[in-house]
Amino acid sequence: MTTDQADKIRELRIKGEGYRSIASKVGLSRDIVRNYCKGHGLDGYANVLAMNIREQIELGRACLWCGKELGQPLTGRRRKFCSDKCRREWWKAHPERINRSEDAFYEKTCVYCGREFKAYGNKGRRYCSHDCYVRDRFFREEEGRDPYISPKESEEANG
Numbered sequence: 001m002t003t004d005q006a007d008k009i010r011e012l013r014i015k016g017e018g019y020r021s022i023a024s025k026v027g028l029s030r031d032i033v034r035n036y037c038k039g040h041g042l043d044g045y046a047n048v049l050a051m052n053i054r055e056q057i058e059l060g061r062a063c064l065w066c067g068k069e070l071g072q073p074l075t076g077r078r079r080k081f082c083s084d085k086c087r088r089e090w091w092k093a094h095p096e097r098i099n100r101s102e103d104a105f106y107e108k109t110c111v112y113c114g115r116e117f118k119a120y121g122n123k124g125r126r127y128c129s130h131d132c133y134v135r136d137r138f139f140r141e142e143e144g145r146d147p148y149i150s151p152k153e154s155e156e157a158n159g
Contacts, residue, residue: 001028001036007066009033013042014053014067065090112136126151 005026012022019037023030037043056062060078062069065086070079081087091098106119110128112135117128127133137148 001032006036009036010040010042010068011066013037013046016046018046
């Protein structure tokens with residue numbers, strides 16, 4: 001069994017799937033899935049297991065994303081996720097939970113393409129995308145424009 005298969009078994013079991021359906025989705029036998037679940041504390045009725053893990057998550061004893069058991073530190077902030085990967089995946093799936101201030105949005109115009117865009121938390125942003133930055137910075141000669149002068153160099157020349 002690969003680590004990907006083991007992760008998939010854990011994920012599906014936490015969601016309340018039975019051994020047989022997990023086995024068909026992962027491509028292993030039912031017995032292998034059942035033995036893995038028994039060895040990792042995922043045995044029992046699937047719906048009861050899912051309720052128990054939800055309860056553990058609410059109490060802060062399990063990762064918000066994958067449901068793995070968390071070891072809380074003795075001091076400092078309580079952990080919500082077992083790893084950075086789980087934290088990133090959870091925030092990617094819940095963008096509405098990000099607390100963003102309306103004062104930190106800036107209306108800008110891209111220096112290269114002239115398109116209007118919104119920048120969050122960065123007043124000095126000049127480009128709407130990385131592609132526009134690369135084209136403006138490195139492909140000026142091919143497009144027949146003047147050589148690139150950085151903002152710092154142009155301030156020194158004017159000041």
